[in-house]
Amino acid sequence: xxxxxxxxxxxxxxxxxxxIAGVRFKNPxxxxxxxxxxxxxxxDLMDLNSIGGIVVKGLSMAPIKGNPPPRIYxxxxxxxxxxxxxxxxxxxxxxxxxxxxxxxxxxIIVNIVGFELNEYLEVARFLNDCPGIKALELNISCxxxxxxxxxxxxDPKDTFTITAETRKASPRLPLWVKLSPNVTxxxxxxxxxxxxxxxxxxxxxxxIGMAIDIEKRQPRLRFRTGGLSGPAIKPIALRMxxxxxxxxxxxxIGIGGIAGTEDALEFLIAGARAVQVGTANFYxxxxxxxxxxxxxxxxxxxxxxxxxxxxxxxxxYE
Amino acid sequence: MLDxxxxxxxxxxLGSDNYLMTxxxxxxxxxxxxxxxxxxxxxxxxxxxxxxxxPFTIFNIYRQARSxxxxxxxxxxxxxxxxTHKLVQTRPGQTLNCLGPQGRGFQVSAEMRNRTEMxxxxxGGVGIAPLYLLAQSLMAHNVKPVLFYGSSTVEGLxxxxxxxxxxxxxxxxxxxxxxxxxxFITQPAAQFLKAHGQKNIRIYTCGPWAMMxxxxxxxxxxxxxxxxxxxxxxxxxxxxxxxxxxxxRDHHGEEQYLRVCQDGPVINSRLIDWxxxxx
Numbered sequence: 348x349x350x351x352x353x354x355x356x357x358x359x360x361x362x363x364x365x366x367i368a369g370v371r372f373k374n375p376x377x378x379x380x381x382x383x384x385x386x387x388x389x390x391d392l393m394d395l396n397s398i399g400g401i402v403v404k405g406l407s408m409a410p411i412k413g414n415p416p417p418r419i420y421x422x423x424x425x426x427x428x429x430x431x432x433x434x435x436x437x438x439x440x441x442x443x444x445x446x447x448x449x450x451x452x453x454x455i456i457v458n459i460v461g462f463e464l465n466e467y468l469e470v471a472r473f474l475n476d477c478p479g480i481k482a483l484e485l486n487i488s489c490x491x492x493x494x495x496x497x498x499x500x501x502d503p504k505d506t507f508t509i510t511a512e513t514r515k516a517s518p519r520l521p522l523w524v525k526l527s528p529n530v531t532x533x534x535x536x537x538x539x540x541x542x543x544x545x546x547x548x549x550x551x552x553x554x555i556g557m558a559i560d561i562e563k564r565q566p567r568l569r570f571r572t573g574g575l576s577g578p579a580i581k582p583i584a585l586r587m588x589x590x591x592x593x594x595x596x597x598x599x600i601g602i603g604g605i606a607g608t609e610d611a612l613e614f615l616i617a618g619a620r621a622v623q624v625g626t627a628n629f630y631x632x633x634x635x636x637x638x639x640x641x642x643x644x645x646x647x648x649x650x651x652x653x654x655x656x657x658x659x660x661x662x663x664y665e
Numbered sequence: 666m667l668d669x670x671x672x673x674x675x676x677x678x679l680g681s682d683n684y685l686m687t688x689x690x691x692x693x694x695x696x697x698x699x700x701x702x703x704x705x706x707x708x709x710x711x712x713x714x715x716x717x718x719x720p721f722t723i724f725n726i727y728r729q730a731r732s733x734x735x736x737x738x739x740x741x742x743x744x745x746x747x748x749t750h751k752l753v754q755t756r757p758g759q760t761l762n763c764l765g766p767q768g769r770g771f772q773v774s775a776e777m778r779n780r781t782e783m784x785x786x787x788x789g790g791v792g793i794a795p796l797y798l799l800a801q802s803l804m805a806h807n808v809k810p811v812l813f814y815g816s817s818t819v820e821g822l823x824x825x826x827x828x829x830x831x832x833x834x835x836x837x838x839x840x841x842x843x844x845x846x847x848x849f850i851t852q853p854a855a856q857f858l859k860a861h862g863q864k865n866i867r868i869y870t871c872g873p874w875a876m877m878x879x880x881x882x883x884x885x886x887x888x889x890x891x892x893x894x895x896x897x898x899x900x901x902x903x904x905x906x907x908x909x910x911x912x913x914r915d916h917h918g919e920e921q922y923l924r925v926c927q928d929g930p931v932i933n934s935r936l937i938d939w940x941x942x943x944x
Binding site: 425578 | 666668706711712714715716717718748762764897898900901903904905906907908909910911912920921922941943944
């Protein structure tokens with residue numbers, strides 16, 4: 348007879364893979380658009396193969412120069428940014444960055460931006476035929492542009508239209524929609540996306556904020572306002588992810604101030620199928636790899652065979 | 666580029682809120698080229714505020730006394746805000762996360778030997794930071810450095826003894842006249858260039874925006890190459906966040922934004938749009 352108290356638990360690697368809209372991710376840790384460049388910038392500082400996916404910097408068809416500086420300012424446990432979509436354009440991404448990225452065993456998701464509906468559709472059509480891309484993430488939530496972006500996330504009808512049109516423009520690729528938290532009820536927008544044929548929701552983009560230089564009496568950012576990110580926003584983002592998970596059947600990717608394994612677990616328990624690490628990449632470049640390892644350790648130490656057991660496992664009080 | 670935990674060896678007050686911080690990090694010290702910087706977390710716990718690391722130019726490579734091998738970095742830090750204030754309060758023995766060396770430094774090449782007669786270095790205040798390694802590098806390439814070093818008062822002329830020990834020609838100016846010439850450092854620099862402008866000179870500058878702009882205009886006037894070392898609020902130093910940009914023109918005169926972290930921090934002054942102050 349063996350003594351159950353002293354018997355060694357056989358070594359078993361927990362199953363960390365998740366599926367989002369038919370695409371398998373080796374683990375539920377991704378990096379958020381705009382915080383990880385085109386991925387390659389971080390190749391010397393972490394193992395890009397260790398994470399489920401990379402959402403690259405928002406791409407438009409033609410390159411965008413971005414906003415005049417100052418573009419960033421640090422605040423308590425967070426930062427404001429108003430970059431304004433500076434990017435190299437879809438063609439250069441496909442020819443110069445994607446071939447190198449494809450050497451890594453991780454999923455590439457492309458965040459797409461545009462100032463007009465047609466610009467979104469043009470880049471969605473173009474990327475639809477590019478091998479090596481696993482999904483599109485429709486950015487209708489950037490608060491740092493005067494046209495496009497957040498302006499499609501102010502009325503659920505507009506959100507429905509752009510989602511449905513992009514869905515048609517890019518039939519081959521799963522379509523994720525990245526939602527803004529700067530709305531009265533995020534669930535209405537989540538439902539609009541679901542009705543329009545979106546495959547998943549990224550929740551949430553940055554919160555519109557502001558900081559002022561009291562000597563110059565000027566905004567710290569030239570754009571005046573910016574998107575607040577970092578640990579400061581985590582509790583609000585988590586609440587919104589939980590709300591959206593209740594409201595729609597679509598898989599949700601949780602984003603907002605995730606800097607460690609515990610943060611990621613909170614989002615997963617709230618119902619997120621995966622998470623994206625954002626601002627933490629800036630000050631600890633290998634945060635996403637650490638979280639992927641941390642999730643494995645959490646599952647192993649608690650005898651959880653499959654991470655999917657955790658997802659949406661939030662318990663109510665008696 | 667390496668991301669290391671480095672040990673604080675010394676934090677020495679230089680007056681006027683300036684400090685010279687020495688950190689032990691032989692592997693990173695071996696990689697440094699003049700004009701490069703590191704990203705330093707200002708507190709021991711990487712999850713603590715301030716979240717973002719701060720960029721600091723590498724003033725000097727600290728070497729082992731006996732072997733002379735690179736052992737660490739000397740950083741000039743001005744206590745100007747929350748992050749730098751935390752940083753200068755760290756004590757010897759504490760460890761900090763340090764990423765680097767980062768960025769494009771000064772263009773110093775073997776081709777300059779015998780072609781460039783002189784390097785004119787123009788610094789304002791803590792803008793002296795990138796010029797010490799540069800001065801040594803120029804001397805190693807047989808190019809004579811001439812330093813113009815200005816500040817508002819004599820207390821701001823920190824670390825000048827390092828340059829005096831190199832035995833290079835130095836001109837000082839202070840706005841209050843407490844040391845050297847009274848006024849802006851660009852005045853003696855302009856006189857010098859007027860006298861020597863025909864020679865094969867390269868200009869290198871670092872300091873307040875207005876000073877660098879004035880130096881750029883001198884370089885244009887005398888048709889001399891000029892490199893500027895820029896400062897910016899920086900998120901990542903990896904070229905990912907695009908937060909640290911400066912407005913520039915490409916070859917066709919089209920406006921574009923250069924990343925101070927990766928396209929700089931040292932940039933040809935003629936590429937910069939000097940009418941748009943980035944900070």
